[in-house]
Amino acid sequence: MDSERELLKGNTPTLALAVLNDGPLHGYGIAREIERRSDNALRFKEGTLYPALHALEREGLIVGEWEREGNGRERKVYRITPAGIADLESRTRTWNTFASAIERVLGGHNNGTPALPGTPPNLRTEPTS
Amino acid sequence: MDSERELLKGNTPTLALAVLNDGPLHGYGIAREIERRSDNALRFKEGTLYPALHALEREGLIVGEWEREGNGRERKVYRITPAGIADLESRTRTWNTFASAIERVLGGHNNGTPALPGTPPNLRTEPTS
């Protein structure tokens, strides 16, 4: 299914921020962690990952620093900034709004205008069965 | 928030198919219906909508036909095909898989490798609180 590729668009920075929100990590590790958490449903390709991290750094949402390990290996470890944390929260809210809107459209036909605009949506996952 | 724009990518055909799955409708009406169902969270711009419908028609997932109404107005009414229905189901499954994967990554830190690969994910929406 190649459509996954398009679905991912726009979520890359959000995903990276989410991982970094749980602790500093280097690029390669971020990719691994996202695959792990999503059970391999999501994979970060290198051509996507590094440019995305550079962009996040340019925007001040994360900061990267080269670190040398015991074995002499060097890698660039990223940390989320306060601005990044705020941005992540905003992005998460945006995602939730978006996802529930999609679910509502996919879900079906008749939903009359609800009384409360902020009414929590019903997230459904079950197939048609 | 402009990020919505990128989030939408790849979902346009799915949304259109979902609406047409509930009955034939013309382009303009599809746009209106998606806005209604999503409570205006999602809007189809014309520059997106019509090319998307043409593509779906090319792929045989929908068929369009010019119809004249009582008032003499002409509009192109689209119907979903059996292939379109099958495609919609596939797309819906893809979306569910994708969305739950995102939720898992956003959700948090420690989820050890689950025993069952097909285990239903936990969709969480609440902020850190």
Added chain:
DNA sequence: TGACACGCCTCGGAATCCGATGTATACTCT
């Protein structure tokens, strides 16, 4: 020595969205 995982990076093609723009008809209000 070779193979492999780790780890960083850039470039160009492909796909997608949408603002701007254009055309045309029906209805409503003054």
Added chain:
DNA sequence: AGAGTATACATCGGATTCCGAGGCGTGTCA
């Protein structure tokens, strides 16, 4: 009659994003 608005179709080009392909270098193990 004229103006304004909603309906209804369509295309084009700029912007954005993903990622395959390619490149560079290091540590580990057989």
